[in-house]
Amino acid sequence: MTPLELTEALEAYVEDHTTPAAPHLAALEAQTREQLEAPGMLTGLVEGRFLETLVHVMQPRLVLELGTYSGYAALAMAAALPPGGRIVTCEISDEHADFAQRHVDASPHADRVEIRRGPALETIAQLDGPLDLVFVDADKEGYVAYYEAVVPKLAPHGLIVADNTLWGGSVADPAAGEESTQALRAFNAYVRDDPRTVSVMLTVRDGVTLIRRA
Numbered sequence: 189m190t191p192l193e194l195t196e197a198l199e200a201y202v203e204d205h206t207t208p209a210a211p212h213l214a215a216l217e218a219q220t221r222e223q224l225e226a227p228g229m230l231t232g233l234v235e236g237r238f239l240e241t242l243v244h245v246m247q248p249r250l251v252l253e254l255g256t257y258s259g260y261a262a263l264a265m266a267a268a269l270p271p272g273g274r275i276v277t278c279e280i281s282d283e284h285a286d287f288a289q290r291h292v293d294a295s296p297h298a299d300r301v302e303i304r305r306g307p308a309l310e311t312i313a314q315l316d317g318p319l320d321l322v323f324v325d326a327d328k329e330g331y332v333a334y335y336e337a338v339v340p341k342l343a344p345h346g347l348i349v350a351d352n353t354l355w356g357g358s359v360a361d362p363a364a365g366e367e368s369t370q371a372l373r374a375f376n377a378y379v380r381d382d383p384r385t386v387s388v389m390l391t392v393r394d395g396v397t398l399i400r401r402a
């Protein structure tokens with residue numbers, strides 16, 4: 189079989205064959221593109237539906253997201269939470285946290301999403317766990333530290349979902365040496381070699397690695 193090349197046309201086809209976003213998420217995405225810098229950071233429709241589906245299947249009590257940005261993933265996951273389930277999402281930028289808070293407040297899920305401001309490691313330290321689902325999507329240089337901080341708090345059937353683990357394909361390009369690429373290569377090898385966990389790297393969007401206890 190020929191290896192799959194994810195062309196723009198194929199990405200458009202994938203989006204076109206995924207259940208469309210709820211109106212509040214479509215509005216959030218449009219306003220993110222209009223008002224915030226770096227809208228490429230937005231999780232978006234396909235990964236949002238993927239995360240929502242994990243939540244639907246797992247029925248987590250506590251979800252932790254590292255890196256809120258405009259709030260897309262948090263609100264996508266919130267839609268599938270069981271009664272009593274909640275999401276804590278943390279964000280270091282006040283501009284991003286303010287934007288996300290406005291959209292959380294205007295959404296049907298305001299009672300389930302708590303935005304904590306400050307560095308991700310501080311928020312992890314404040315939570316006792318058990319963490320049922322952790323979406324790691326903050327600064328790439330911090331991934332190994334975030335992983336080390338959350339693994340001991342992971343529920344027995346918990347899941348860590350690490351985003352951007354392919355980093356535009358640069359992780360597999362020997363000529364690519366920027367700091368974020370090196371950090372993600374180091375993280376990917378660290379996780380693969382950790383006997384405490386079992387992982388699988390998926391080619392969803394920019395690379396998503398699912399990690400569970402061994």
Ligand SMILES: C[S@@+](CC[C@H](N)C(=O)[O-])C[C@H]1O[C@@H](n2cnc3c(N)ncnc32)[C@H](O)[C@@H]1O
Binds near residue numbers: 231256258308
């Ligand atoms: C890729 S974006 C997150 C996208 C988001 N998960 C979504 O659903 O669209 C990364 C975010 O992490 C934030 N961030 C960077 N370093 C951080 C840190 N040390 N602690 C918390 N947030 C951080 C950035 O300000 C940015 O908003």
